Amino acid sequence: MFDILEMAPPDAILGLTEAFKSDSNPDKVNLSVGVYKDAAGGTPILECVKASERQILESEESKTYVNPNSGTPQYTQAVRALLFGKDHDLVDGGRAITAHTPGGTGALRVAGDYLHLLHGGATLWLSNPTWANHAGVFKAAGMQTNTYPYFDATSNVITVEKMIDKIKTIPSGDVVLLHGCCHNPTGADLTLQQWTTVAETLKARQLVPLIDFAYQGFAVGIEEDAAGLRIVCELCPEVMICSSFSKNFGLYNERVGALTVVAESSATAAKVLSHIKRCIRTNYSNPPAHGSAIVSTVLGDCQLRQQWIQEVEQMRNRINTTRQQFADSLTNAGVNLSNQGNAFITEQNGMFSFSGLSKDQVGALRERYAVYVVGDGRINVAGLTEANIPFVSNAIAQVVGA
Template sequence: MFENVKAIPGDALLALMMEFKKDPTPAKIDLGVGVYKDDAGLTPILPAVKKAEALILENEQSKGYIGPAGAPELAPLLQSLMLGDQHNLIREKRIATTQTPGGTGALRVAGDLINALNPNAKIWVSDPTWSNHFHVFAGAGIEVRTYPYYDAQQNALAFENMLAAIHEIPSGDVILLHASCHNPTGIDPTLEQWQQISDLVAERALLPLIDCAYQGFGDGLEEDVQGLKLILEKSPEALITTSCSKNFGLYNERIGALSVVAAEPEHCNNVFSQACNCIRANYSNPPAHGAAIVTTILSDQALRQQWETELSEMRTRIHRMRTELVKNLSALSDERDFSFIAAQKGMFSYSGLSRDEVKYLKDKYAIYAVDSGRINIAGINDGNLGRLSQAIAEAIDR
């Protein structure tokens, strides 16, 4: 069976990460890997998480299975975090949430569920989008197509082209939307644009699949789900994938969730049972520890307040790095206007750097970024900001 199997190319971003690790340059800078880093260049464990883990260690009684849907106490906490305690969907029992292994696991379960319910449906994702969206949905047997999103000339949202394309998507297909902090561009629709998107998605009878991976990293916990709430106001059915990797810093604990929204409680229960069946056929049960951490934090008032403060500090640091980078580049070169970077949200930025400029930064300065020019703003800190700014100015002034 294995004799004639051919190797396939590895993920380009993972290959870039390995190349960075092997680079002996002392002052190398990693702007590729998509994780939060503090000013020391580390991906920290939040103090609130450490406190929660101490409580779990003291009180944990079992390592038994937690069931395909995950920890039952986690679901209402994540729903409340997204929508608020008194949201109609929660009160009317039209939303049900299952724990998953990270946001990626949630997307895969969503793909399996869509394939089980309507194998003819296609998923439409933004161009560009997180590259793994294609792999995940293809693995679930779903055809993936794209709609316009990024205007490279203006470094902005290609909004009119986006609306025109959505208008042509066949009814019954699935449209994936990023709730906030769009990966990879960092460009989000305004509230007014979200209103138009929500109207059109409902008019076309599309199933919205909302990828909510960065809540709290853009403008705030409530602000980052305003577009999501507008979609849910207009569309009676939806799927929502959430991740706790970024806002809780729980990357290797793999804790996320898939939420099903339906027009009637009975419909919601039926679809939720199908989602659990997909899980049972895949990984059977999700891991417990990450869920216990999130549950402990969100159910303890003092810990939740501490976590929200720490999340705000991460968000503020990223915004400050955006602002400082733009200021430095403006002072160093008048070749290009980089002010749009300061207006983007979350960790990522489509910087406008060309493939050739990205290569120059890596070859001469050991500054690693994705070929598309997407950079992780969280990889910038006070120690490397000056060197990075000088290198970018040199790359574009050549």
């Protein structure tokens, strides 16, 4: 059974980190995986997380299963308050249900399982480009996937007309995945006007939006970053949202996320939840509790919540300062990564910059300078520091022949 196996291809992103770890070059720089790094190159635990863990350690009385397996009301309500705003009807109005999942990937997979089980004919439409794992997750759930145009890499702009034209041709009942903010890998987000046009088109075509929301707080702010999805929820009767707290709480290895579904009525939402609970039961049965306890403790305590908002702001500010330093350093090294110069780097949102570097240039960066970038040219800006920016800029100058 096992003898005949070939090696599986390495994961487009995680495979690079494995290669990075075994690279002996002392100057190596990892700009591949989407993990926040501080100015010293570390990924520290947030202070609000440490404080909440102390409280949890004192007060928790059991490690029994999470009941129901879709998560505690404290956690699921806190998730909806973050998505919709704390006083919104959808927070506890019954039309929106939430299931606690292991990370954002778990939320995407449960959404895929649910869609495959109950709407087996539906195709999932992804932006071109998108996060390298999206297609794999939905295909593993048995779904068909396809793509809609999103971005023009030569001019670094969203091709919104082409996107809308394509959406107008998608058969009713299909599902369209949108990135809530900090589009991965391009860092280019829709304006609020564009969100409205996209939502109206989805509604008119009777398509279901599935919003992947992995970076709330990394673009402009916690509330501001939810503005696009709030427009979609106003206009479209049915919406699916996948939240991740890996980045904005720094809880990468705790695996904490959520799948929220907005239905037309609370009776329908209750039925949806019952099927989602079945999908969970037959997959991992029960979610990991610790990360969700941290999130609900922080969000349920005024002081810790305030501290969290500040800590997210610090991460966001560092990324934005680094974007500016990187763009300046490239310009000083004589590199122009687009025909409009390097200003686009400072205009993108979130951790990533879609650099426009070709596959060959990315390969040369890795082989000659041990600078690790994802094959599509996506750079994790948070992996840059004042210390490594000159080295990386010079390496890029060499591979692009500036």
